[in-house]
Amino acid sequence: MNGLIIFGLLVVLMLTGMPISIALGLTVMTFIFGFTQVPLESVALKLFTGIEKFEIMAIPFFILAGNFLTHGGVAKRMINFASSLVGHWHGGLGLASVLACALFAALSGSSPACVVAIGSIMLPAMVKAGFPPRFGAGIITTSGALGILIPPSIAMVMYSVSTNTSLSGLFLAGVVPGIALATMLGMTTWWRARKNDYPRMAKATWGQRWVALRDSFWGLLLIVVVMGGIYSGLFTPTEAAAMAAVYAFIVAVFVYKDISLKDVPKVLLSSANMSAMLLYIITNAVLFSFVLANEQIPQHLADWLVNMGLGPIAFLLVVNILLLVAGNFMEPSSIILIMAPILFPVAMKLGIDPVHFGILIIVNMEVGMCHPPVGLNLYVASGITKMGISELTVAVWPWLLTMLVFLVIVTYWPGLSLWLPHLLLK
Numbered sequence: 018m019n020g021l022i023i024f025g026l027l028v029v030l031m032l033t034g035m036p037i038s039i040a041l042g043l044t045v046m047t048f049i050f051g052f053t054q055v056p057l058e059s060v061a062l063k064l065f066t067g068i069e070k071f072e073i074m075a076i077p078f079f080i081l082a083g084n085f086l087t088h089g090g091v092a093k094r095m096i097n098f099a100s101s102l103v104g105h106w107h108g109g110l111g112l113a114s115v116l117a118c119a120l121f122a123a124l125s126g127s128s129p130a131c132v133v134a135i136g137s138i139m140l141p142a143m144v145k146a147g148f149p150p151r152f153g154a155g156i157i158t159t160s161g162a163l164g165i166l167i168p169p170s171i172a173m174v175m176y177s178v179s180t181n182t183s184l185s186g187l188f189l190a191g192v193v194p195g196i197a198l199a200t201m202l203g204m205t206t207w208w209r210a211r212k213n214d215y216p217r218m219a220k221a222t223w224g225q226r227w228v229a230l231r232d233s234f235w236g237l238l239l240i241v242v243v244m245g246g247i248y249s250g251l252f253t254p255t256e257a258a259a260m261a262a263v264y265a266f267i268v269a270v271f272v273y274k275d276i277s278l279k280d281v282p283k284v285l286l287s288s289a290n291m292s293a294m295l296l297y298i299i300t301n302a303v304l305f306s307f308v309l310a311n312e313q314i315p316q317h318l319a320d321w322l323v324n325m326g327l328g329p330i331a332f333l334l335v336v337n338i339l340l341l342v343a344g345n346f347m348e349p350s351s352i353i354l355i356m357a358p359i360l361f362p363v364a365m366k367l368g369i370d371p372v373h374f375g376i377l378i379i380v381n382m383e384v385g386m387c388h389p390p391v392g393l394n395l396y397v398a399s400g401i402t403k404m405g406i407s408e409l410t411v412a413v414w415p416w417l418l419t420m421l422v423f424l425v426i427v428t429y430w431p432g433l434s435l436w437l438p439h440l441l442l443k
Contacts, residue, residue: 049308076292077289079174085270091233102226111153114156114206135157136158158398160199173188186438192437198380242264302355333428
């Protein structure tokens with residue numbers, strides 16, 4: 018009964034158009050004051066202890082690193098490198114967009130950042146080269162979603178904080194699925210380009226490829242610094258985030274000189290705004306999880322599903338449907354912070370690996386970012402392309418269908434996610 022009251026309050030507040038973070042906080046406060054005897058001291062204590070986790074510090078640092086790289090010319094150099102490798106194939110600029118998004122995802126940890134950084138350069142170039150605007154928009158909108166699957170990923174940090182799952186394990190687990198999804202999106206791009214005989218670029222010489230690699234070297238090196246440092250045990254993911262922020266600052270300001278020192282305060286302010294918004298959502302989500310745990314709602318749900326005889330296969334199907342539906346109403350960070358603490362105990366009771374379950378949730382979030390009504394990538398791409406949401410929805414469907422096929426694969430093939438963590442974290 019209490020569970021129905023909690024979710025009823027949350028749904029009513031969200032239907033008023035209230036931001037999810039405020040709706041979460043008001044739901045918690047209303048329920049605590051009206052339906053429980055929980056002392057305020059416990060709430061205050063949980064509020065502070067819940068957000069003092071070391072992993073949360075990774076979020077502002079990764080946001081700062083991504084902003085330095087987005088405002089700088091790192092994306093343009095990566096696009097040139099990607100174009101030199103695959104530009105001569107069918108739909109070359111489209112394939113280069115997918116590859117550039119995958120590379121930039123390994124630097125930024127954010128899907129909207131990928132869409133902005135790569136899309137603002139590639140979409141005008143593709144239209145100028147003779148590609149239909151819808152073709153380029155579909156590629157950028159969906160490939161940008163790689164930003165939360167290929168590590169480092171802010172969404173993975175949030176799942177780790179919500180469930181106490183190893184962040185290093187999650188980062189490792191995202192590598193192979195990220196490469197696999199990028200490959201599948203690239204194959205869809207190539208097939209459609211070949212079918213419609215879209216333009217191809219002249220094949221780059223090995224000399225041109227070397228020049229493109231040399232120009233993008235300092236940006237690509239960040240992938241080695243961050244991921245190599247984590248997997249070698251040199252530093253934790255949070256320390257890696259701080260390293261990434263410092264490195265991105267040095268590269269953008271002193272190496273590439275795309276940003277002057279007078280532009281740095283603007284980047285810092287933008288990063289602070291985004292970090293504050295996410296941390297405010299996390300704070301309210303911590304309180305929401307506290308109320309759920311206090312009422313033992315996740316445990317009751319787990320017992321109910323197990324007693325129903327729902328096995329891992331059926332449970333994962335239900336989870337996918339639930340998350341895809343939630344993606345119609347909420348953005349990824351809110352879904353993770355609300356749903357993960359509820360679904361996680363059930364998954365553990367059914368013997369599902371916590372890291373595999375995290376990757377499954379992340380892929381669901383990717384799909385949710387690419388379809389209406391609240392698909393964040395759609396709105397970002399709409400701002401770049403000047404297309405309406407309905408037109409973009411039509412544009413993304415071939416790649417969105419590819420992502421749904423990939424979701425089924427990653428759901429029922431745990432080895433795709435777990436092979437690399439098991440290999441390196443024995």
